[in-house]
Amino acid sequence: MARSTRQASRHPGRGEGGRRGLFGRTQDNSSTIFLILRRMRAPLIVLIMIFAVSVLGLSLIPGRDAAGQPARMGIFDAFYFMSYTATTIGYGEIPQPFTGAQRLWVTGTIYFTVVGWAYAIGSLLTLLQDRAFRQALALQRFTRKVVRLSEPFLLIVGYGQTGQLLGRSLDALGRRFVVLDTSSGHVDSLDVDQYHADVPGLAADARDPHTLGLAGLEHPRCEGVLALTDDDEANLVVSMTAALIRPDLPVIARTTSPTIAHRMRAFGSPTVVNPFDRFGDHLRLALHAPASYQLMSWLVSGPGAALPERGQAPATGRWVMCGHGRFGQELTADLRAEGLEVTIIDLDPGAGAETDAGADTGADADTGAGADTGADANAGIIVGDASDPAVIARADLEQAVGLVAGTDNDTTNLSLIAAARKINPSLFIAARQNRPASAPLFAAVDVDWLLVPTEVMAREIYAQLSTPLLWRFLRDMLNQDDDWAAHLVDRLRRQCGSHLSRVWKVTLTGREAPALGPWLRGGDARIGDLLRSPQDRERQLDAVPLLLSRHSGESILTPGDDITVAPEDQILFAGRPAAQRHLIDTMTNDAVSEYVLRGRWVPSGWLWQRLTRRIPHSGQP
Amino acid sequence: MSLEKVIFGFFVLLAATLNFGFFIGDLSDPSLHNVYELFAAVVVSLIATVLKFGDRTQIGAVHLATSLVADLQLIAAALMWAYATQISSAGLDGQAMASVVSLSGGALLANLVSVVLLVIETVSFHRR
Numbered sequence: 001m002a003r004s005t006r007q008a009s010r011h012p013g014r015g016e017g018g019r020r021g022l023f024g025r026t027q028d029n030s031s032t033i034f035l036i037l038r039r040m041r042a043p044l045i046v047l048i049m050i051f052a053v054s055v056l057g058l059s060l061i062p063g064r065d066a067a068g069q070p071a072r073m074g075i076f077d078a079f080y081f082m083s084y085t086a087t088t089i090g091y092g093e094i095p096q097p098f099t100g101a102q103r104l105w106v107t108g109t110i111y112f113t114v115v116g117w118a119y120a121i122g123s124l125l126t127l128l129q130d131r132a133f134r135q136a137l138a139l140q141r142f143t144r145k146v147v148r149l150s151e152p153f154l155l156i157v158g159y160g161q162t163g164q165l166l167g168r169s170l171d172a173l174g175r176r177f178v179v180l181d182t183s184s185g186h187v188d189s190l191d192v193d194q195y196h197a198d199v200p201g202l203a204a205d206a207r208d209p210h211t212l213g214l215a216g217l218e219h220p221r222c223e224g225v226l227a228l229t230d231d232d233e234a235n236l237v238v239s240m241t242a243a244l245i246r247p248d249l250p251v252i253a254r255t256t257s258p259t260i261a262h263r264m265r266a267f268g269s270p271t272v273v274n275p276f277d278r279f280g281d282h283l284r285l286a287l288h289a290p291a292s293y294q295l296m297s298w299l300v301s302g303p304g305a306a307l308p309e310r311g312q313a314p315a316t317g318r319w320v321m322c323g324h325g326r327f328g329q330e331l332t333a334d335l336r337a338e339g340l341e342v343t344i345i346d347l348d349p350g351a352g353a354e355t356d357a358g359a360d361t362g363a364d365a366d367t368g369a370g371a372d373t374g375a376d377a378n379a380g381i382i383v384g385d386a387s388d389p390a391v392i393a394r395a396d397l398e399q400a401v402g403l404v405a406g407t408d409n410d411t412t413n414l415s416l417i418a419a420a421r422k423i424n425p426s427l428f429i430a431a432r433q434n435r436p437a438s439a440p441l442f443a444a445v446d447v448d449w450l451l452v453p454t455e456v457m458a459r460e461i462y463a464q465l466s467t468p469l470l471w472r473f474l475r476d477m478l479n480q481d482d483d484w485a486a487h488l489v490d491r492l493r494r495q496c497g498s499h500l501s502r503v504w505k506v507t508l509t510g511r512e513a514p515a516l517g518p519w520l521r522g523g524d525a526r527i528g529d530l531l532r533s534p535q536d537r538e539r540q541l542d543a544v545p546l547l548l549s550r551h552s553g554e555s556i557l558t559p560g561d562d563i564t565v566a567p568e569d570q571i572l573f574a575g576r577p578a579a580q581r582h583l584i585d586t587m588t589n590d591a592v593s594e595y596v597l598r599g600r601w602v603p604s605g606w607l608w609q610r611l612t613r614r615i616p617h618s619g620q621p
Numbered sequence: 622m623s624l625e626k627v628i629f630g631f632f633v634l635l636a637a638t639l640n641f642g643f644f645i646g647d648l649s650d651p652s653l654h655n656v657y658e659l660f661a662a663v664v665v666s667l668i669a670t671v672l673k674f675g676d677r678t679q680i681g682a683v684h685l686a687t688s689l690v691a692d693l694q695l696i697a698a699a700l701m702w703a704y705a706t707q708i709s710s711a712g713l714d715g716q717a718m719a720s721v722v723s724l725s726g727g728a729l730l731a732n733l734v735s736v737v738l739l740v741i742e743t744v745s746f747h748r749r
Contacts, residue, residue, distance in 0.1 A: 038675030045671050052664040056657070075660055076703045
């Protein structure tokens, strides 16, 4: 008995019937509104009383009619007069000039009503502008907008630089999303940013599961949660909440700390993106396979990106790492794994383990006196302030091949770069840019390699979300050698131009490619035939097949023209938009596919096809 | 004893009684219906409506609804009266008076519902 109840109490939230939602407390939202309504009572009652007394009095006090006889003003005229007196409009005495008694009363009511009107209207307006009231209204509006979403949407928590970059790319793809951020300035910028679709946004703390629920975590059309704030703890809480409440949803979280990444992975299976880790991986790729790196960064830059230059990073020699926080440690480990020697300069290399305190912000004059651990067990650590020339001299930059300015302060990094260039102009310099405001400065200083953590994150997440096949291609591509990548880059540039227009996926099912059915089932369906141009089948379309993913799970990188395809296969193409349209034509239009695949001209219309008896093969059952 | 409840009950009953006072009498005889009572009924009904703002209970919501209905009908009656006396060429004849009084009769019904709700609320209140 005890065991069964314990079981029952351990899983109360599972299953359709017993799921406990987050929406238990929606009534709290409207409590502010009710409070405001209650506070409106006093001014309104004052207004009504003042008006009532004045009108009553004015209608009872004897006036004078047109003939000079005493007569009373009716209620209607009295009300009309009080209306324009209280609102200080003041037309005049109607219907006849007032008697003395009337004027006496009106004098009193003027002071009463004008002041009362001002008080009542002022209080009402202040109440309507009450911050809590407006926040409650905004929350209600936001909740209604989210509930009414009928397209699949992503929940983005954190709308800083990464969130904004990602938002723009997602919007270009036509994906909808909902934004949560603690800063109301960021959420307000949603109104100004030019998005194609409406983006609901709320300024609230996302660590509260109730807020996540309001933002659509439990909405059936929510298709993913992105935790992109700059606070790792908050990302952890969001990732945990999403994994517990909606275990089926994909979660992508940002963190720069390996321990937090480990804790995130304890709940469900989130994709954890560590920008420093990624940069290290990219740097390693760039060091031993520059063409692969060029191809990869081109493909993840989004539609319309220009082909980046192929860098020539030095692959042997000694590098100098300035700043040994989290970023420095990751990068040092990566460089050492590549077989490079690394000299570290930091004020306090040991303390950078859990915090990002690797900034040597030049405040003190500690030149490492007495703490000269240059020749210690951990080869190549210099403790000191990197902007101090004596410390730099110890690092011996003339013999080094590369320098990494990796502190979390942009000014420090820029100073390091300038000082290093003076000592050794041919040094390969990699730098870390922390704030977007410093971008023009870094561009002017002309570093060989610039890490902007927010951009790395945004591109990585974009690659994952936009096309899953692209993600697989990028992973498989790393197993190929550099020459293969160089060939592919050349081919892409020749056929598609130096601006990447489109990367899209084609699934060869009956729904997406109805005109190809019999051809696919025939068993001799070559990709080269599929890529013939509908305008002249001797020419090829400007599209390059990057990846062929068969239904059986096998995948082929850059399939040649002779590879056959079967039903249910998926192909990832890169090419011009015109090529995409022609390909769609080939796949859906019977007459076009007949010409492209078999070289036979058939009429497009059903009637002519029957009359001339030239029926396309795909039209036959 | 709650002062707020005293004031609330006072105004609800006052609205109902003033309304009733205006209503009774021959429907189309203008001399039997005092326009100042209509005026008082409108004012007190508006005050009663404002007092019902901001109540989150179900009964509070229905109270507010009945008050709004009564306001609507009384203001319509006042407009009808103003039209008959100021604008219409026939003046306040039997037909116009009947319209005014019947509209106030509608408001009376709404006020009665409000009074019944008040009584129910009071009777079912258990002091713990």
